[in-house]
Amino acid sequence: MNALDPAQNFTPAHKARTTICFPFAGDSIGGSHISLLGLLERLDPTQFRILIVPEVPDGKIAKHFGAFEQIADPASPITSFTPGEAFSARKFLRTLTGVAPRARFLKDHNVDIVHTNDGRTHATWAMAARLAGLPLIWHHRADPTAMGLRLLAPALATRVLTVSSFSLPKGKIWSAAHKAQVVHSPFDTTITVNRKEARAQLLKEQNLPEDALLLGFFGSFVPRKRPLLFVDTIAELRKTIDRPVFGLMFGEAKVPEMDTKLREHIAITQMQDAVRLMGFKSPGHFWIGACDQLLVPATGEPLGRTLVEAMLVGTPVVATRSGGSPEALAGDTGVLVEPESATALAKGVTDLLANPAETQRMIERAAPSAKDRFGVERHATSVTQVYQELMA
Secondary structure (H helix, E strand, C coil), rough: CCCCCCCCCCCCCCCCCEEEEEEEECCCHHHHHHHHHHCCCCCCCCCCEEEEEEECCCCHHHHHHHCEEECCCCCCCCCCCCCCCCCHHHHHHHHHHHHHHHHHHHHHHCCEEEEEHHHHHHHHHHHHHHHHHCCCEEEEECCCEEEEEEEEHHHHCCCCCCCCCCHHHCCCCCCCCHHHCCCCCCEECCCCCHHHHHHHHHHHCCCCCCCEEEEEEEEEEHHEEEEEEEEHHHHHHHCCCCCEEEEEEEEEEHHHHHHHHHHHHHCCCCCCCCEEEEEEECHHHHHHCCCEEEEEEECCCCCCCHHHHHHHHCCCCCEEEECCCHHHCCCCEEEEEEECCCHHHHHHHHHHHCCCHHHHHHHHHHHHHHHHEEHHHHHHHHHHHHHHHCCC
16 A cells, blocks of 8 residues: 555554544634534544644644644744735745654654645645645635645545535546535534624614614625625615614734725725724624624635524625525525625615515524534534544
8 A cells, every 4th residue: 555645545543542633824713713623522532532733832723722632733834824815836835844744743643634624734734644644634615716625635635525515626637526525614503692682782882873774794804705895885875775874894804904905995985984893703693693684795705604603693694696605595594696796785785674574584594594504513423424434
Protein backbone atom coordinates (compact mmCIF):
# COMPACT_ATOMS: atom_id res chain seq x y z
CA MET A 1 0.00 0.00 0.00
CA ASN A 2 1.30 3.47 -0.88
CA ALA A 3 1.42 5.39 2.42
CA LEU A 4 1.13 8.69 0.56
CA ASP A 5 -2.08 7.82 -1.27
CA PRO A 6 -5.12 9.14 0.66
CA ALA A 7 -7.43 7.09 -1.53
CA GLN A 8 -6.06 3.88 0.00
CA ASN A 9 -7.74 2.29 3.00
CA PHE A 10 -6.02 2.96 6.33
CA THR A 11 -5.25 0.22 8.80
CA PRO A 12 -6.75 1.26 12.16
CA ALA A 13 -4.54 1.13 15.22
CA HIS A 14 -5.52 -1.57 17.70
CA LYS A 15 -6.52 0.80 20.45
CA ALA A 16 -9.66 1.75 22.31
CA ARG A 17 -10.31 5.07 20.60
CA THR A 18 -9.84 6.70 17.20
CA THR A 19 -7.79 9.91 17.44
CA ILE A 20 -9.19 12.69 15.28
CA CYS A 21 -7.10 15.83 14.83
CA PHE A 22 -8.85 19.17 14.30
CA PRO A 23 -6.20 21.76 13.35
CA PHE A 24 -6.96 25.46 12.90
CA ALA A 25 -5.26 28.31 11.06
CA GLY A 26 -5.57 31.88 12.33
CA ASP A 27 -7.44 32.91 15.44
CA SER A 28 -10.83 34.29 14.46
CA ILE A 29 -14.13 32.61 15.33
CA GLY A 30 -16.62 31.99 12.53
CA GLY A 31 -19.53 29.78 11.63
CA SER A 32 -17.28 26.76 11.03
CA HIS A 33 -16.04 26.88 14.63
CA ILE A 34 -19.58 27.18 16.00
CA SER A 35 -20.75 24.25 13.87
CA LEU A 36 -17.77 22.11 14.83
CA LEU A 37 -18.26 22.68 18.55
CA GLY A 38 -21.78 21.28 18.23
CA LEU A 39 -20.33 18.16 16.63
CA LEU A 40 -17.51 17.64 19.14
CA GLU A 41 -19.86 17.91 22.09
CA ARG A 42 -21.79 14.94 20.73
CA LEU A 43 -19.00 12.60 19.67
CA ASP A 44 -18.76 9.52 21.87
CA PRO A 45 -15.66 10.04 24.10
CA THR A 46 -15.29 6.30 24.54
CA GLN A 47 -14.98 5.91 20.77
CA PHE A 48 -13.12 9.07 19.74
CA ARG A 49 -10.19 11.02 21.12
CA ILE A 50 -10.50 14.66 20.06
CA LEU A 51 -7.25 16.59 19.55
CA ILE A 52 -7.51 20.35 18.92
CA VAL A 53 -4.44 21.99 17.35
CA PRO A 54 -4.72 25.80 17.47
CA GLU A 55 -2.30 28.09 15.73
CA VAL A 56 -2.46 30.52 18.66
CA PRO A 57 -2.23 28.91 22.12
CA ASP A 58 -4.62 30.56 24.60
CA GLY A 59 -6.24 32.46 21.72
CA LYS A 60 -9.91 32.77 20.79
CA ILE A 61 -10.07 29.39 19.08
CA ALA A 62 -8.23 27.65 21.91
CA LYS A 63 -10.72 29.09 24.40
CA HIS A 64 -13.69 28.24 22.17
CA PHE A 65 -12.65 24.57 22.27
CA GLY A 66 -11.34 24.75 25.82
CA ALA A 67 -13.17 21.61 26.94
CA PHE A 68 -11.03 19.40 24.69
CA GLU A 69 -7.41 18.20 24.62
CA GLN A 70 -5.15 20.72 22.87
CA ILE A 71 -1.58 20.79 21.57
CA ALA A 72 -0.18 23.87 19.82
CA ASP A 73 0.59 23.92 16.10
CA PRO A 74 4.23 22.79 15.66
CA ALA A 75 4.70 25.10 12.67
CA SER A 76 2.74 28.20 13.63
CA PRO A 77 3.48 31.01 11.11
CA ILE A 78 4.83 34.39 12.10
CA THR A 79 2.01 36.10 10.20
CA SER A 80 -1.31 34.33 9.82
CA PHE A 81 -3.47 34.55 6.72
CA THR A 82 -6.32 37.07 6.73
CA PRO A 83 -9.77 35.46 6.95
CA GLY A 84 -12.12 36.15 4.08
CA GLU A 85 -9.36 36.86 1.56
CA ALA A 86 -8.90 34.68 -1.52
CA PHE A 87 -6.26 32.00 -1.05
CA SER A 88 -3.77 32.34 -3.90
CA ALA A 89 -1.13 29.91 -5.15
CA ARG A 90 1.53 32.19 -3.69
CA LYS A 91 -0.08 31.94 -0.25
CA PHE A 92 -0.25 28.16 -0.56
CA LEU A 93 3.50 28.01 -1.24
CA ARG A 94 4.04 29.78 2.09
CA THR A 95 2.51 26.78 3.85
CA LEU A 96 5.00 24.25 2.49
CA THR A 97 7.65 24.98 5.12
CA GLY A 98 5.28 23.64 7.77
CA VAL A 99 4.43 20.37 6.02
CA ALA A 100 7.24 18.20 7.42
CA PRO A 101 6.95 19.25 11.11
CA ARG A 102 3.17 18.91 10.97
CA ALA A 103 3.42 15.43 9.43
CA ARG A 104 5.82 14.39 12.22
CA PHE A 105 3.41 15.88 14.75
CA LEU A 106 0.53 13.78 13.43
CA LYS A 107 2.59 10.59 13.68
CA ASP A 108 4.03 11.41 17.10
CA HIS A 109 0.55 11.93 18.53
CA ASN A 110 -0.94 8.77 17.02
CA VAL A 111 -3.52 10.61 14.94
CA ASP A 112 -5.83 8.40 12.87
CA ILE A 113 -7.86 11.01 10.94
CA VAL A 114 -7.28 14.70 10.15
CA HIS A 115 -10.45 16.80 9.86
CA THR A 116 -9.97 20.33 8.50
CA ASN A 117 -12.78 22.88 8.59
CA ASP A 118 -11.88 26.05 6.67
CA GLY A 119 -9.90 27.17 3.64
CA ARG A 120 -6.78 28.35 5.43
CA THR A 121 -6.59 25.14 7.46
CA HIS A 122 -7.04 22.96 4.36
CA ALA A 123 -4.09 24.73 2.78
CA THR A 124 -1.82 24.45 5.82
CA TRP A 125 -2.60 20.87 6.89
CA ALA A 126 -3.72 18.85 3.84
CA MET A 127 -0.21 18.11 2.59
CA ALA A 128 0.91 17.17 6.11
CA ALA A 129 -1.93 14.68 6.44
CA ARG A 130 -0.98 13.12 3.09
CA LEU A 131 2.70 12.94 4.00
CA ALA A 132 1.79 11.23 7.27
CA GLY A 133 -0.28 8.67 5.33
CA LEU A 134 -3.52 9.66 7.07
CA PRO A 135 -7.06 10.08 5.75
CA LEU A 136 -8.09 13.72 5.39
CA ILE A 137 -11.68 14.91 5.77
CA TRP A 138 -11.97 18.20 3.89
CA HIS A 139 -15.02 19.96 5.38
CA HIS A 140 -15.95 22.54 2.76
CA ARG A 141 -18.00 25.53 3.90
CA ALA A 142 -17.35 27.86 0.96
CA ASP A 143 -18.57 28.00 -2.62
CA PRO A 144 -17.58 25.44 -5.27
CA THR A 145 -15.25 27.87 -7.06
CA ALA A 146 -12.77 27.95 -4.15
CA MET A 147 -9.28 27.26 -5.45
CA GLY A 148 -8.49 24.65 -2.82
CA LEU A 149 -11.61 22.61 -3.58
CA ARG A 150 -10.95 22.74 -7.31
CA LEU A 151 -7.19 22.12 -7.35
CA LEU A 152 -6.07 20.53 -4.08
CA ALA A 153 -9.00 18.50 -2.77
CA PRO A 154 -9.06 16.10 -5.77
CA ALA A 155 -5.50 15.03 -4.93
CA LEU A 156 -5.31 15.41 -1.16
CA ALA A 157 -8.74 14.83 0.37
CA THR A 158 -9.96 11.36 1.27
CA ARG A 159 -13.52 12.61 1.77
CA VAL A 160 -15.13 15.99 1.15
CA LEU A 161 -18.09 17.09 3.27
CA THR A 162 -20.03 20.13 2.10
CA VAL A 163 -22.63 22.16 3.97
CA SER A 164 -25.02 22.35 1.01
CA SER A 165 -25.63 20.96 -2.45
CA PHE A 166 -24.51 24.32 -3.81
CA SER A 167 -21.06 23.77 -2.28
CA LEU A 168 -20.46 20.35 -3.83
CA PRO A 169 -17.37 20.20 -6.09
CA LYS A 170 -18.09 20.40 -9.79
CA GLY A 171 -16.30 18.97 -12.82
CA LYS A 172 -15.50 15.52 -14.14
CA ILE A 173 -11.89 15.44 -15.31
CA TRP A 174 -10.18 16.87 -12.20
CA SER A 175 -12.68 16.97 -9.37
CA ALA A 176 -13.39 15.72 -5.87
CA ALA A 177 -17.05 15.18 -6.76
CA HIS A 178 -16.77 11.38 -6.55
CA LYS A 179 -15.71 11.53 -2.87
CA ALA A 180 -18.03 14.34 -1.73
CA GLN A 181 -21.32 14.35 0.16
CA VAL A 182 -23.62 16.93 1.74
CA VAL A 183 -23.70 17.09 5.54
CA HIS A 184 -25.76 20.08 6.63
CA SER A 185 -24.28 22.21 9.40
CA PRO A 186 -25.60 21.46 12.90
CA PHE A 187 -27.84 23.81 14.85
CA ASP A 188 -29.23 23.83 18.34
CA THR A 189 -32.85 23.35 17.35
CA THR A 190 -34.08 23.90 20.93
CA ILE A 191 -33.38 27.65 20.86
CA THR A 192 -36.34 29.93 21.54
CA VAL A 193 -36.72 33.69 21.82
CA ASN A 194 -39.52 35.78 23.24
CA ARG A 195 -39.52 38.07 20.22
CA LYS A 196 -41.75 40.69 21.85
CA GLU A 197 -39.39 41.10 24.81
CA ALA A 198 -36.29 40.96 22.62
CA ARG A 199 -37.71 43.64 20.32
CA ALA A 200 -38.52 45.87 23.27
CA GLN A 201 -34.95 45.53 24.54
CA LEU A 202 -33.54 46.42 21.13
CA LEU A 203 -35.82 49.46 20.79
CA LYS A 204 -34.78 50.69 24.23
CA GLU A 205 -31.08 50.12 23.64
CA GLN A 206 -31.12 52.03 20.35
CA ASN A 207 -33.72 54.62 21.45
CA LEU A 208 -36.00 53.79 18.53
CA PRO A 209 -39.74 54.47 18.16
CA GLU A 210 -42.24 51.68 18.83
CA ASP A 211 -43.50 51.70 15.24
CA ALA A 212 -40.00 51.25 13.79
CA LEU A 213 -39.39 48.52 11.23
CA LEU A 214 -36.28 46.66 12.39
CA LEU A 215 -34.35 44.88 9.65
CA GLY A 216 -31.33 42.82 10.64
CA PHE A 217 -28.05 42.00 8.88
CA PHE A 218 -25.98 39.35 10.63
CA GLY A 219 -22.48 38.25 9.71
CA SER A 220 -19.00 39.46 8.93
CA PHE A 221 -18.74 42.55 6.77
CA VAL A 222 -17.10 40.88 3.78
CA PRO A 223 -17.86 41.44 0.07
CA ARG A 224 -19.68 38.11 -0.37
CA LYS A 225 -22.29 39.07 2.21
CA ARG A 226 -22.99 42.37 0.39
CA PRO A 227 -23.13 44.77 3.36
CA LEU A 228 -23.28 47.79 1.03
CA LEU A 229 -26.32 46.34 -0.71
CA PHE A 230 -28.01 46.06 2.67
CA VAL A 231 -27.46 49.80 3.19
CA ASP A 232 -28.91 50.51 -0.26
CA THR A 233 -31.97 48.42 0.62
CA ILE A 234 -32.59 50.44 3.77
CA ALA A 235 -32.31 53.64 1.71
CA GLU A 236 -34.81 52.23 -0.82
CA LEU A 237 -37.30 51.29 1.90
CA ARG A 238 -37.04 54.69 3.53
CA LYS A 239 -38.40 56.16 0.32
CA THR A 240 -41.33 53.78 0.01
CA ILE A 241 -42.53 52.87 3.55
CA ASP A 242 -44.53 55.32 5.62
CA ARG A 243 -42.94 54.36 8.94
CA PRO A 244 -39.43 54.61 10.39
CA VAL A 245 -37.09 51.99 8.90
CA PHE A 246 -33.85 50.97 10.59
CA GLY A 247 -31.12 48.63 9.41
CA LEU A 248 -29.25 46.96 12.26
CA MET A 249 -25.93 45.46 11.21
CA PHE A 250 -24.68 42.86 13.67
CA GLY A 251 -21.09 41.88 12.95
CA GLU A 252 -17.68 43.31 12.24
CA ALA A 253 -15.41 43.96 9.28
CA LYS A 254 -12.60 41.42 8.91
CA VAL A 255 -10.29 44.01 7.36
CA PRO A 256 -10.05 47.78 8.04
CA GLU A 257 -10.62 48.60 4.37
CA MET A 258 -14.12 47.15 4.43
CA ASP A 259 -14.98 48.96 7.64
CA THR A 260 -13.94 52.25 6.04
CA LYS A 261 -15.81 51.49 2.83
CA LEU A 262 -19.00 50.62 4.70
CA ARG A 263 -18.94 53.76 6.83
CA GLU A 264 -18.30 55.90 3.77
CA HIS A 265 -21.23 54.26 1.95
CA ILE A 266 -23.53 54.90 4.89
CA ALA A 267 -22.51 58.56 4.79
CA ILE A 268 -22.90 58.87 0.99
CA THR A 269 -26.43 57.44 1.14
CA GLN A 270 -27.20 59.67 4.15
CA MET A 271 -28.17 56.66 6.24
CA GLN A 272 -26.16 57.62 9.36
CA ASP A 273 -29.24 57.49 11.56
CA ALA A 274 -31.07 54.70 9.74
CA VAL A 275 -28.21 52.17 9.65
CA ARG A 276 -26.76 51.18 13.01
CA LEU A 277 -23.46 49.29 13.33
CA MET A 278 -24.18 47.01 16.27
CA GLY A 279 -20.91 45.11 16.51
CA PHE A 280 -20.76 41.45 17.45
CA LYS A 281 -23.46 40.47 19.97
CA SER A 282 -24.14 37.12 21.56
CA PRO A 283 -26.24 35.07 21.55
CA GLY A 284 -26.95 35.83 17.92
CA HIS A 285 -30.32 34.11 17.82
CA PHE A 286 -31.66 36.49 20.53
CA TRP A 287 -30.91 39.53 18.39
CA ILE A 288 -32.24 37.83 15.27
CA GLY A 289 -35.45 37.29 17.19
CA ALA A 290 -35.49 40.98 18.13
CA CYS A 291 -35.65 42.03 14.47
CA ASP A 292 -38.88 42.21 12.50
CA GLN A 293 -37.21 40.61 9.47
CA LEU A 294 -33.82 39.17 8.57
CA LEU A 295 -32.30 40.44 5.32
CA VAL A 296 -29.68 38.27 3.60
CA PRO A 297 -28.32 40.10 0.52
CA ALA A 298 -25.33 37.71 0.23
CA THR A 299 -24.41 36.04 -3.06
CA GLY A 300 -22.65 32.71 -3.21
CA GLU A 301 -23.15 32.07 0.51
CA PRO A 302 -22.83 28.28 0.99
CA LEU A 303 -25.40 28.03 3.79
CA GLY A 304 -25.91 31.01 6.08
CA ARG A 305 -26.31 30.11 9.75
CA THR A 306 -28.48 33.14 10.36
CA LEU A 307 -31.18 31.93 7.96
CA VAL A 308 -31.65 28.72 9.90
CA GLU A 309 -31.54 30.48 13.27
CA ALA A 310 -34.19 32.93 12.05
CA MET A 311 -36.37 30.02 10.96
CA LEU A 312 -36.02 28.47 14.41
CA VAL A 313 -36.91 31.62 16.39
CA GLY A 314 -39.72 32.83 14.13
CA THR A 315 -38.16 35.80 12.32
CA PRO A 316 -39.22 35.95 8.64
CA VAL A 317 -36.37 35.90 6.12
CA VAL A 318 -35.80 37.77 2.87
CA ALA A 319 -32.78 36.40 1.02
CA THR A 320 -31.31 36.46 -2.46
CA ARG A 321 -31.84 33.46 -4.70
CA SER A 322 -28.16 32.58 -4.60
CA GLY A 323 -25.78 30.05 -3.09
CA GLY A 324 -27.27 27.79 -0.45
CA SER A 325 -30.11 30.13 0.54
CA PRO A 326 -32.73 28.43 -1.68
CA GLU A 327 -31.73 25.11 -0.09
CA ALA A 328 -32.04 26.51 3.44
CA LEU A 329 -35.42 28.10 2.69
CA ALA A 330 -36.82 25.10 0.83
CA GLY A 331 -40.54 24.45 1.15
CA ASP A 332 -41.60 28.11 1.02
CA THR A 333 -40.06 28.91 4.41
CA GLY A 334 -38.71 32.31 3.40
CA VAL A 335 -38.82 34.92 0.63
CA LEU A 336 -36.28 34.59 -2.20
CA VAL A 337 -35.51 37.50 -4.52
CA GLU A 338 -33.14 38.21 -7.37
CA PRO A 339 -29.53 38.92 -6.26
CA GLU A 340 -27.68 42.23 -6.51
CA SER A 341 -30.86 44.30 -6.36
CA ALA A 342 -31.84 46.63 -3.53
CA THR A 343 -35.20 47.08 -5.24
CA ALA A 344 -35.88 43.33 -5.20
CA LEU A 345 -34.86 43.03 -1.53
CA ALA A 346 -37.06 46.00 -0.62
CA LYS A 347 -40.01 44.44 -2.44
CA GLY A 348 -39.50 41.21 -0.50
CA VAL A 349 -39.74 43.20 2.73
CA THR A 350 -42.88 45.06 1.70
CA ASP A 351 -44.54 41.88 0.42
CA LEU A 352 -44.17 40.33 3.89
CA LEU A 353 -45.60 43.45 5.50
CA ALA A 354 -48.56 43.49 3.09
CA ASN A 355 -49.50 39.85 3.76
CA PRO A 356 -49.34 39.26 7.53
CA ALA A 357 -51.47 36.09 7.44
CA GLU A 358 -49.28 34.41 4.80
CA THR A 359 -46.16 35.62 6.62
CA GLN A 360 -47.37 33.91 9.79
CA ARG A 361 -48.03 30.67 7.91
CA MET A 362 -44.51 30.86 6.47
CA ILE A 363 -43.07 31.28 9.98
CA GLU A 364 -45.04 28.26 11.18
CA ARG A 365 -43.64 26.16 8.32
CA ALA A 366 -40.07 27.31 8.88
CA ALA A 367 -39.36 26.05 12.41
CA PRO A 368 -40.38 22.39 11.86
CA SER A 369 -38.48 22.33 8.58
CA ALA A 370 -35.28 23.64 10.21
CA LYS A 371 -35.57 21.21 13.13
CA ASP A 372 -35.97 18.28 10.79
CA ARG A 373 -33.06 19.13 8.48
CA PHE A 374 -30.48 20.88 10.65
CA GLY A 375 -30.47 19.13 14.01
CA VAL A 376 -27.15 18.56 15.79
CA GLU A 377 -27.83 14.87 16.37
CA ARG A 378 -28.45 14.27 12.70
CA HIS A 379 -25.18 16.02 11.83
CA ALA A 380 -23.20 14.08 14.44
CA THR A 381 -24.61 10.77 13.20
CA SER A 382 -23.63 11.57 9.61
CA VAL A 383 -20.06 12.60 10.48
CA THR A 384 -19.57 9.68 12.87
CA GLN A 385 -20.53 7.34 10.06
CA VAL A 386 -17.82 8.88 7.87
CA TYR A 387 -15.23 8.35 10.60
CA GLN A 388 -16.27 4.73 11.00
CA GLU A 389 -16.12 4.13 7.25
CA LEU A 390 -12.59 5.52 7.05
CA MET A 391 -11.42 3.31 9.93
CA ALA A 392 -13.31 0.18 8.83
